[in-house]
Amino acid sequence: MPLMLSGDIVERNILRLKEFFLTMQDFFLFALRAFATLPKAKRYWRDVLDQALICGVESIPIVLVSSISIGALMSMEVGNLLEEFGAKTMLGRSTSNAVLRELGPLLMGLMLSARYGSRNGAELGAMQISEQIDALRAFGTDPIAKLVMPRLLAALMMFVPLVALSDFAGLETAALVAQHYHKIDPGIFWNSIYPRLVPKDFVVTFLKAPVFAILITLVSCFNGFSARGGTSGVGESTIKGIVVSSGLVLVANFYVSKIVLDIMH
Amino acid sequence: MIELRNVTLKYGEKLILDKVSMTVRDNTIKAVLGPSGVGKSTIIKLMLGLIKPNSGQVLVDSVDITHLKETDLYPIRRKMGIVFQGNALFDSMTISQNMSFFLRENMQLPDDEIERRVAEQIRFAGLEGYEDQLPENLSGGMKKRVAIGRALIFNPKTILFDEPTAGLDPVSSRKILHIITSLKKSNNLGAVFVTHIIDDVFAIADEVAVLYQGKIIFDGPADKLHESDHPFICSILSDKILEI
Numbered sequence: 001m002p003l004m005l006s007g008d009i010v011e012r013n014i015l016r017l018k019e020f021f022l023t024m025q026d027f028f029l030f031a032l033r034a035f036a037t038l039p040k041a042k043r044y045w046r047d048v049l050d051q052a053l054i055c056g057v058e059s060i061p062i063v064l065v066s067s068i069s070i071g072a073l074m075s076m077e078v079g080n081l082l083e084e085f086g087a088k089t090m091l092g093r094s095t096s097n098a099v100l101r102e103l104g105p106l107l108m109g110l111m112l113s114a115r116y117g118s119r120n121g122a123e124l125g126a127m128q129i130s131e132q133i134d135a136l137r138a139f140g141t142d143p144i145a146k147l148v149m150p151r152l153l154a155a156l157m158m159f160v161p162l163v164a165l166s167d168f169a170g171l172e173t174a175a176l177v178a179q180h181y182h183k184i185d186p187g188i189f190w191n192s193i194y195p196r197l198v199p200k201d202f203v204v205t206f207l208k209a210p211v212f213a214i215l216i217t218l219v220s221c222f223n224g225f226s227a228r229g230g231t232s233g234v235g236e237s238t239i240k241g242i243v244v245s246s247g248l249v250l251v252a253n254f255y256v257s258k259i260v261l262d263i264m265h
Numbered sequence: 266m267i268e269l270r271n272v273t274l275k276y277g278e279k280l281i282l283d284k285v286s287m288t289v290r291d292n293t294i295k296a297v298l299g300p301s302g303v304g305k306s307t308i309i310k311l312m313l314g315l316i317k318p319n320s321g322q323v324l325v326d327s328v329d330i331t332h333l334k335e336t337d338l339y340p341i342r343r344k345m346g347i348v349f350q351g352n353a354l355f356d357s358m359t360i361s362q363n364m365s366f367f368l369r370e371n372m373q374l375p376d377d378e379i380e381r382r383v384a385e386q387i388r389f390a391g392l393e394g395y396e397d398q399l400p401e402n403l404s405g406g407m408k409k410r411v412a413i414g415r416a417l418i419f420n421p422k423t424i425l426f427d428e429p430t431a432g433l434d435p436v437s438s439r440k441i442l443h444i445i446t447s448l449k450k451s452n453n454l455g456a457v458f459v460t461h462i463i464d465d466v467f468a469i470a471d472e473v474a475v476l477y478q479g480k481i482i483f484d485g486p487a488d489k490l491h492e493s494d495h496p497f498i499c500s501i502l503s504d505k506i507l508e509i
Binding site for chain 1: 313336370415
């Protein structure tokens with residue numbers, strides 16, 4: 001009996017593994033097809049602009065809220081810590097490292113994964129279960145070119161300025177907290193940042209933007225396209241899209257930093 | 266002409282179609298009758314190349330589309346129009362945008378020609394005055410007529426209907442069935458419609474294929490269906506409507 005049970009478990013796990021690899025294969029084919037349709041951007045420029053508005057302009061408030069909170073928090077906590085060592089004048093440098101390289105892009109990525117990713121997953125999932133995606137194919141329109149490529153291109157275009165905005169807002173808030181809470185002169189704060197900024201700071205932060213754009217858009221769209229089984233299926237695929245893309249954003253955030261800092265050491 | 270030759274299709278381990286063969290001749294109304302979940306809609310999707318069979322062939326006008334690439338399928342698909350069960354209208358577009366969308370997408374036509382074709386279909390569907398409405402503001406029957414108008418936009422040879430009267434009130438159902446027969450008479454259009462309502466079959470179909478447990482158990486003229494002695498056919502003839 002125990003042998004039979006363990007046989008069942010092994011078989012089930014093999015099936016799951018097989019399913020996982022098949023899904024990965026489908027995902028990579030989906031990603032390849034999305035990139036292959038980029039030359040059709042001219043034809044779908046209106047869709048690209050619509051998506052740029054959704055993922056770019058309309059995301060500004062949530063990106064600002066997250067970056068302002070984290071900038072203020074970092075400045076307050078790190079300032080308190082540095083005070084113990086009598087090194088408060090280094091607050092600008094410490095905060096800028098954390099905000100510029102890591103927290104600015106990371107928070108923006110997580111916020112957009114929740115906002116843009118969920119929208120993509122739910123919208124495309126609803127289109128999938130209501131057969132609108134089949135209708136596109138049936139009437140001769142490539143659904144990936146029409147629905148995925150504009151989202152991907154818009155994200156690639158808009159994530160870079162959003163990261164810049166997130167970094168800027170985070171640092172400005174940190175400077176304000178440093179001035180009013182820690183009583184550090186803004187000149188001292190900014191002087192500890194500017195002279196020490198190096199190219200790798202910008203490479204790390206701005207390289208994360210396109211990486212996150214690709215991960216969030218493709219994962220959420222793929223999950224939307226894979227939605228099955230009515231409205232609960234749309235919910236499930238949306239959740240899956242957000243969870244997977246947020247996880248990938250966290251992992252990618254670490255690896256991009258590590259690789260760039262190793263190379264540009 | 267659309268042909269399925271020994272088509273077998275599985276979803277995972279589940280066998281949906283088991284060596285199914287059938288032919289849809291031009292200018293013929295063919296019904297595919299069967300209980301829900303038996304794979305009727307799958308047959309329509311196979312005819313359009315939206316899904317691929319595990320084995321067997323699908324031929325459209327003698328062209329084997331079974332292994333054609335997606336881009337090569339587009340001109341083949343334009344020979345057919347499709348009306349999905351839930352209509353699959355784009356809910357963010359108005360009625361006229363829904364009808365003109367694929368013309369703008371796939372054909373290099375001047376704006377006035379597109380407008381002319383859309384107006385023609387709106388008139389045909391009896392939806393004058395609703396051009397700027399969103400689908401959510403229309404009744405089920407009206408949505409179905411928009412979907413039929415959209416399916417006609419490329420002047421296809423055959424229209425595929427997935428459960429065209431499901432969920433409609435009797436008056437709307439009759440209107441839709443009337444549209445299908447009038448399309449055959451006035452435009453020489455063939456039709457394939459999948460249904461679980463046997464009255465619809467006798468009302469308009471020239472031929473009927475009955476799908477049961479993945480197999481075609483009857484394929485022939487609708488008026489010969491009574492002659493079948495298959496227990497399933499006998500039971501549906503007595504009940505008139507299949508279990509939903």
